Amino acid sequence: MSTANDIRQTFFQECDELLEALDDGLNEIDDGISDDTFSIDTINAVFRAVHSIKGGAAAFGLDALVHFAHQFETVLDAMRAGDLRPNEESMKVCHRAADHLNDLVAAGRENRTLPGDSGGDLAARLASLVSATSPSADAGESEPTFDFVPLGVAVSPITIETGPTTFDIRFKPARALYASGNDSALLLRELGELGAVSVEAETGRLPEFDLLDPAEAYIAWELTLTTDESERAVREVFEFVEGMCELDISVASRAEANGAQTVPIQLAPQAPTQAETGSTRGGGNNGAPREKTSDSDGPKATVRVNLDLVDRLINMVGELVINQAVLTQCVKDAGLLDRGDLSTSLAEFRNLARDIQESVMAIRAQSVKPLFQRMARIVREAAELSGKETEFVTEGETTEVDKTIIERLVDPLTHMIRNAVDHGLETPEDRIAAGKPATGRVTLSAAHRSGRVLIEVSDDGAGINRPKVFQIAVDKGLIPPDVQLKESEIDNLLFLPGFSTASQVSNLSGRGVGMDVVRSAIQKLGGRVSIQSQRGKGTTMSISLPLTLAVLDGMVVDVAGQTMVVPITAIVETLRPKPGDIHPLGADNLVVSVRNKLVPVIDLGVVFGHRTAPAAISDMVVLLVESDNHTSWALAVDQIFDQRQVVIKGLESNYGHVPGVAAATILGDGNIALIIDPEETAHRSGAVIDPGDLALLDEV
Structure with a gap:
């Protein structure tokens, strides 16, 4: 049985997938703002991603994450309802909110808290977006709370508040619902977020304690929900448990006060369900239709494996390749290669070792998409700090690289992206004077080339001012003043320790630490970095890396x-x-x-x-x-x-x-x-x- 730590780790792994889907959705909405081509399905997918993170975080008591996700969710709900039309300003706030949500997830994973004022101004901006569309909206409204009532105790109906439309709901979970990791408590809590809810538990099927099967579903629920939401919104609560329960939803008459006794109920926090965390069955999947879970047409089965075990397997495959080479050499030295059967067996051994190696390396191969999404945040932050308008473009996000390489590329790419924005791009005024658009462009691309991975960071800025670079190197004593250097050699001066073209120290640059760190980090990966620049047209920095380190x-x-x-x-x-x-x-x-x-x-x-x-x-x-x-x-x-x-x-x-x-x-x-x-x-x-x-x- 999984421990609490295992379940918690699974939740954060699924958060990574949901955050990736969130970023994809926001970018799709961005692309469709100018010509009004974004899809309501995309907005729904973004909403579900944030909602799933919120639901799972509530199960683990991550209050800061829950409250901020609730505020973010309110803005997205206004968008999907048509009350808030996405525009450049509102999307900038949403991107910043996604960045902060990422920070909160990371803090929760590491059991730390962000500074007390972190995200306060952002929460206020989210609230202002909603208040601009509905004066009565409150992005920070409190969520309904309940007190826990033990199983087997009859629960009196409760009424929290009244609403215009009332739904009668009968929900009877099947054994498969709990076997798949779902939890009725979280589904009922989600219904409580839609409006006023009355709950009655049917406990007649509960056996004696000695006969109780912990995996069986004995309790059914009779609910009355009064809400402003549509029937479709109510059914969406149960969409991830379809086929794993009996569900009947009907529209009743308008609710009236019935004087029923009010009993506060708190559903005890449990492990995050797949409905809440956006598992491979559906949630957080960019609005794609929910896939069936049958063996015949369901999604491919996956299993989470400790990375240390994969590394050990890769090392063993390496030893197998060496063993194959040693065996071949021994047979050759013994003069036995002319034996057909032995030669054929050695060839089969070699091919088998190669097939195993390629299969094992495929396990570690990951697309660079999550890395590129992290860099999008770096561009936004650097552009804001430098006061420059920047468009970020990515190419080749599906290019696959060894996971170890991806993890060790974060710091070098961060330096390169910041340099592209801070040093490469001109200010909007200078760009307009040079006949360029006010918005600069930074492009991050990846591709396989000649058995290696080529990652490039390009900008359409002013290019390298080589006379200035040469003079700075002379003034800092890095080169003698009378040395004759080619253009490529001047460009490589940027990689010298202590070199910086910034005239003053800022939050982005000026301390002379950056490009030398980039070169050192890339060399440790068995790669190399180079620069190509054209004055007035921009600069491209290229990283060439091996596909694998094995x-x-x-x-x-x-x-x-x-x-x-x-x-x-x-x-x-x-x-x-x-x-x-x-x-x-x-x-x-x-x-x-x-x-x-x-x-x-x-x-x-x-x-x-x-x-x-x-x-x-x-x-x-x-x-x-x-x-x-x-x-x-x-x-x-x-x-x-x-x-x-x-x-x-x-x-x-x-x-x-x-x-x-x-x-x-x-x-x-x-x-x-x-x-x-x-x-x-x-x-x-x-x-x-x-x-x-x-x-x-x-x-x-």
Whole structure:
């Protein structure tokens, strides 16, 4: 049986899903404001998400969360009733309310409370939205409360207040209702929020205590509800338990005072039901129709698994891959590879290990959508602090990345987003003077490219002021004043510790801590970050990351007697160049002609110090690799051993970052091989040649 902590944890996990649905719904409403195309179903879905969070929070005594959700819910209820028309101003308040709701959920999860004045001004703004449409509305009105009456005790009908329409309701739960985690008490409490309710419990089916089955549903309920709401609203209370109860709702005559004895009832807080928390059966699903729960056409079954168990499984799969490589090497050394049956079995073992690895990695893969939604809040806060009008656009939200990578991307992306708003975008006045729209645009995108994940933060601002960046670096003593730097080298000055272009310290920037932290964090993930900027048109910052931190396909090569691994996803092709295809460029550089295109050549043996002078390129094998921004290099190696799947072993925790080296791996013979980062290796070698020089040589 689940413990209270397990149920609480499940509630907060479902809150994450509901908050995601809430953010999606608000964005959909935003998109439809200008042309009045937003759907009432979307508003209903947003309302249900907030309502479900509120209901679950009440079960755990999270009063601050319940009260704020109730205020937020009142505004959304006015929207779905047509009393409040969504506009830019009201949606800004709703987005801020969603952010604060997120904070309250996080505080509840961590058993802490927010500062006493937190959310006070926001609650007042929510109340003002409702009061503007209905002078009698009160966003902070109290909710009905009840005193608990033990099961088996006859309950006299109660009347809380009168209303214009009265419904007679008979509600008889089935065993399946409780088995699925629902609770009649919470459903009755939700009815109490609609208006005046009278409740009678039918306890005639209760057996003797010794014969009581805790999982059985013995009690039925006769209710009289007087409310301003429609019958549809009343039925919505029970929509998540459809098929798990007997329900009869009929419209009675207008209610009249009957002098019945008033008995206050409090329904004891219980675990959140799936109706309250928006489970996979329906709630908080962007207004989609509720899916059936039968085995034939129901939603796919899911199970929550401790992440530590998944990590352990991934490590075991890594060891399985290493074991497969060791076994293959042993068979090869014994000269038994010519045996057909043995060779076939080894191939099947290798394929099985790969299939298991891919399946396990799919368990950890998650879309970047929740991460992007968090960044939307950062944009709103940064825009408000800087006084800039900002539009936030996301692309590729469904791109899947390893969960560990997503979690460790939050801080780097936060820095980049804030820099894009604070440093990248101009003020509305400056944008208008430059012939741009007053509202700036920040775009966050993600995509799979060449076996890696490429995440970009772009703005349509003024671009990097390179003379100013150069001068600041000189004034701070970061570079000598007489040094000659290319544009790309000036851009990279932004990554130096202590560098900042802000003229004064603010809540957003100016302390010289930011982009160096970004680069360090990305390098620890085996990735890299780069900048591209065009003066007057904007800046794009790119993060390139491995799809996973566990296993990759690599080309095992010989470099001056050392075994190294080049990621196969970066290799476009392999070739043996002829002497006539190789050309000198300057005093130290060589380029190779590949289909009338000149590509810089890098001797890996020289770059990593395994030989002092370059070998004859015509006697070597060249690996043509391409970077994320489509820049090409030719990596020269002595020979190619094999192409195989290798297990990634990070160096950061035990050794530190090595320029040009992404990680290490254990080979089948037990030796350790370094996995190189082709792009960083090219920068380390100094082979990053200006494209203009290559174009000039092409013309010659």
